[in-house]
Amino acid sequence: MTMPRAKDDATAGTGRVPVERKRRRPTRSGAVLSAESIVEKALTLVDEHGADALTMRKLGQALGADPSAVYRYFRSVEDLHLALGDRLIGETMSGFTPDPADWQSSLRDFGIRAYRSAQRHPRAALLSGFRVTRLPNEQRAIDTGIGLLRAAGFGPRDAVRHYHVFVDTVLGHAALDAAVQGLRPEQREADEGAWADVYADLSPSTHPHLHEARAHLPLMRDSAFERALDLLLTAIASAPR
Numbered sequence: 016m017t018m019p020r021a022k023d024d025a026t027a028g029t030g031r032v033p034v035e036r037k038r039r040r041p042t043r044s045g046a047v048l049s050a051e052s053i054v055e056k057a058l059t060l061v062d063e064h065g066a067d068a069l070t071m072r073k074l075g076q077a078l079g080a081d082p083s084a085v086y087r088y089f090r091s092v093e094d095l096h097l098a099l100g101d102r103l104i105g106e107t108m109s110g111f112t113p114d115p116a117d118w119q120s121s122l123r124d125f126g127i128r129a130y131r132s133a134q135r136h137p138r139a140a141l142l143s144g145f146r147v148t149r150l151p152n153e154q155r156a157i158d159t160g161i162g163l164l165r166a167a168g169f170g171p172r173d174a175v176r177h178y179h180v181f182v183d184t185v186l187g188h189a190a191l192d193a194a195v196q197g198l199r200p201e202q203r204e205a206d207e208g209a210w211a212d213v214y215a216d217l218s219p220s221t222h223p224h225l226h227e228a229r230a231h232l233p234l235m236r237d238s239a240f241e242r243a244l245d246l247l248l249t250a251i252a253s254a255p256r
Contacts, residue, residue, distance in 0.1 A: 048078065048080060048084055048085075048087075048088065049088075050088045050089070050098070052078075053074070053078065053085055053088055053089065053095075054095070054098045054099060054102050055102075056074060056077050056078055057069055057074055057095050057098075057099060058099055058102060058136065058139055059077075060073065060074065060077055061099065061136070061138050061139045061142060062136055062138060062139065065138050066138060066141075066142045069092060069095060069096075069142075070092065071085050071086065071092060074095075096142060096143045096146065097143065097146055097148045097149070097150060098148070098150065099139050099142065099143045100139075100143035100144060100146050100148045100150075100153070101148040101150035101151070101152045101153055102139075102152070103132050103133065103136060103139060103140060103143070103144065104129075104132075104148070104152040104153050104156050105152035106132045106135075107125070107128045107129045107132045107152075107156065108128075108152060108155060108156055108159070111124065111125060111128055111159075113125070113159055113162070113163055115162070115163060115166035116166070118163040118164065118166045118167040119167070119248050119251075119252055121163050122160065122163050122164075122181060122248060123244060123245070123248055125156075125159070125160065125163075126181065126184075126185040126244050127241070127244070129182075129185050129186070129189065130185055130188060130189045130192075130240055133186075133189035133190070133192075133193050134189070134192060134193060134196070137192075137193035137194075137196040137197060138193075138197070140189055140190060140193045141190060141193050141194060141197070144186055144189060144190055144193075145186065145190065157178070157182075160178045160181065160182065161174045161175060161178050164177050164178055164251075167251075167252070167256075168256040169254075169256055170256070173254070173256075177251050177254065180247065180251075181247060181248075181251070184243060184244065184247050185240075185244065188238065188239070188240040188243060188244075189240075192238050192240065207236040210232040210233050210235045210236055211232065211233050214229070214232050215229035215230075215232050215233075216229075
């Protein structure tokens with residue numbers, strides 16, 4: 016396999032085309048393309064029409080450009096998926112100022128920001144939220160999270176392990192709740208109503224614990240994300256250093 020030239024090293028593994036191969040020409044609509052404008056348009060397409068809308072042809076049409084123009088910035092649709100994932104992480108990090116002296120509150124804020132970003136863009140989160148982007152926003156986010164856990168007194172190994180649990184918990188809940196947003200209204204209504212209409216009416220002779228807790232079962236309609244996050248952070252805080 017041919018090794019990349021030295022001038023391409025900065026873009027290796029990022030999905031970005033080296034600067035030398037880019038052309039900054041106006042599109043048919045008069046706009047000048049950039050990697051950022053392409054990602055923003057891709058995000059709009061996915062938000063409005065779902066993952067199937069993200070093809071080079073459809074993206075080119077939305078940009079008022081020939082699809083070949085997009086290939087000057089991204090080598091494939093998969094590279095766009097990674098860039099979308101990194102775009103959501105960048106939204107999470109925007110305005111976030113971690114406080115190492117209050118690492119637990121900072122991690123909580125960090126997690127809530129990531130979750131809310133996924134809920135604002137549920138289709139994009141389901142498309143790319145589980146990927147390892149290898150791009151700058153993700154690199155900064157991971158460095159920040161591990162740094163907060165190092166400030167909490169954990170060694171490098173435990174900081175990585177705890178960050179892994181933290182970020183997977185956040186992304187797992189974000190994906191679950193993003194998928195719920197994609198349900199048809201009648202599906203969502205049926206699922207939410209089941210706790211009071213079905214489970215609360217089960218016989219105490221066959222389901223004694225459900226019967227005992229029946230008044231509280233409607234709590235299951237709500238997202239468990241913040242409660243899970245608080246339980247996790249409490250567990251991390253009590254973990255040995």
